[in-house]
Amino acid sequence: MSAPPSSTLPPFDPSDPLGLDDLLTDEDRAVRDTVRRWAADRVLPQIADWYERGELPGIRELARELGSLGALGMSLTGYGCAGASAVQYGLACLELEAADSGIRSLVSVQGSLAMYAIWRFGSEEQKQRWLPAMAAGEIIGCFGLTEPDHGSDPAAMRTYAKRDGGDWVLNGRKMWITNGSVAGVAVVWAQTDDGIRGFVVPTGSPGFSAPEITHKWSLRASVTSELVMDDVRLPADAVLPEVTGLRGPLGCLSHARYGIVWGSMGAARASFEAALDYAKTREQFGKPIGGFQLTQAKLADMAVELHKGILLAHHLGQRMDAGRLRPEQISFGKLNNVREAIEICRTARTILGANGISLEYPVMRHATNLESVLTYEGTVEMHQLVLGKALTGLDAFR
Missing domain, CATH: 1.10.540.10 (Acyl-CoA dehydrogenase/oxidase, N-terminal domain)
Structure with a gap:
């Protein structure tokens, strides 16, 4: 035809x-x-x-x-x-x-x-x-899973909740918690005698504190905190009743990782658009740098990876809407899209030259932010192993 x-x-x-x-x-x-x-x-x-x-x-x-x-x-x-x-x-x-x-x-x-x-x-x-x-945004929430010594291996968490009469008493630490210092409620995961359970913790509870983490070079326009729980007493109905074990927090993480598959492409798009605009107006050797073959090759490669990533995100979204999206497929999306987004930002920085490190342009800000996105909610290595296990049927985590 x-x-x-x-x-x-x-x-x-x-x-x-x-x-x-x-x-x-x-x-x-x-x-x-x-x-x-x-x-x-x-x-x-x-x-x-x-x-x-x-x-x-x-x-x-x-x-x-x-x-x-x-x-x-x-x-x-x-x-x-x-x-x-x-x-x-x-x-x-x-x-x-x-x-x-x-x-x-x-x-x-x-x-x-x-x-x-x-x-x-x-x-x-x-x-x-x-x-x-x-x-409505009237109450901000946070999610306490990662600990100072246990990130990729949440099963080894040390935060513990024990029964005391009709109450629960919660002790432990959580680290790198977005929204922690401004949250009105925290969902905290803890070991119990019955396995890992989730607790809905009002942040005004005695013994609960959330000191903010400073001196970050990534996600600087974000509230990141430690959660500290020293004998936080909670009523019996503070526990999430419908789940026991790691499938609770891991199910939540899958939902959040899906958003990252899309979000990372937003950072990539902003950086690509900044580089494209710059290439069309910045002149060297008598013409815009966008007229040189090497710059065009960079822009073409960036565009290919950006829009492939958006297409992948849309495909995964359709699968989620159809109730057919598997966790391994979310790992596929996060692994690919965040990695490619970082590479797009780095390439955009080269097109902008020295201006690429200036906050007058968004490129370096997005690049440094993505270094955190690459790590949180599953590192590159964790998602590679998720896919590796799915492909081979062999568990390489241990």
Whole structure:
């Protein structure tokens, strides 16, 4: 069958070279465009300053605004949540991370970890108490799994909850916890005599504290904390009743990792667009550097990996919406997309030359943020081993 004449084809769109917009519904585009406008108005004008200062001022106001957009617990149903599709949630993550990884992390931890844990494993009373206010951004949540000495091996966690009469008494430490210092509620995973259990912990509980972690060179516009629990007494109904064991926290992590598959492509897109604009205007040797073959080769390779990554994210989103997305497939997406996003940022930096390290451009900020995204919610090595086990049937974790 012969190809149609070029005059009948849509024009080539440098911002969408594969025509991926054709895969989206009108509602998908509306969600994407709404989040993009919010990020352009509320985050982009100030993010370089926030990053340089190493803080995220007005985080509670930002959370309420994100709640009004329906972006918190976006793909959950009921309890004030938007009930959006997985693809729509992914598009929102992409647009938020195109502004900054710290903003996407705020939303991911709130919705895909803290809220999802309560929504999926909590009692009806826990859902009614916490989820509506969290969906509105009135209460910020955090998720305590990683410990100072146990990251990739959560089964070895030392945080422990023991029964004392009708109560639970919780002791331990959690590390690298997004939103911790501003959270009103923490979902904390702990060893018990019955196995690993999740606890819904009001952060005002006596014995609970969340000192903020400073001196970071990545995710600087994000609140990162340690959680400290010294004899925190909780009522019997603080435990998440519907899960025991690691499948609880790992199920939450799969939900959050899916958002990273999309979000990392937002950081990559912002860096690619900065490099493309720069290449078309920066002149050397009498013409724009975008007119040189080596620069065009870099731009072409970046565009290929960027839009392949978005296509992969969309495919995984469709599988999630169909109830067919496996954890190994999420590992496939996170492993590929974060790695490629970092490489896109590094290549964009070379196109910008010395300007690439300036906060007047987003490239170095995205590159350093992605170094954290590469590690959290599963390191490269962990996702390689997940895929390796799936491919061979042999467990190489131990």
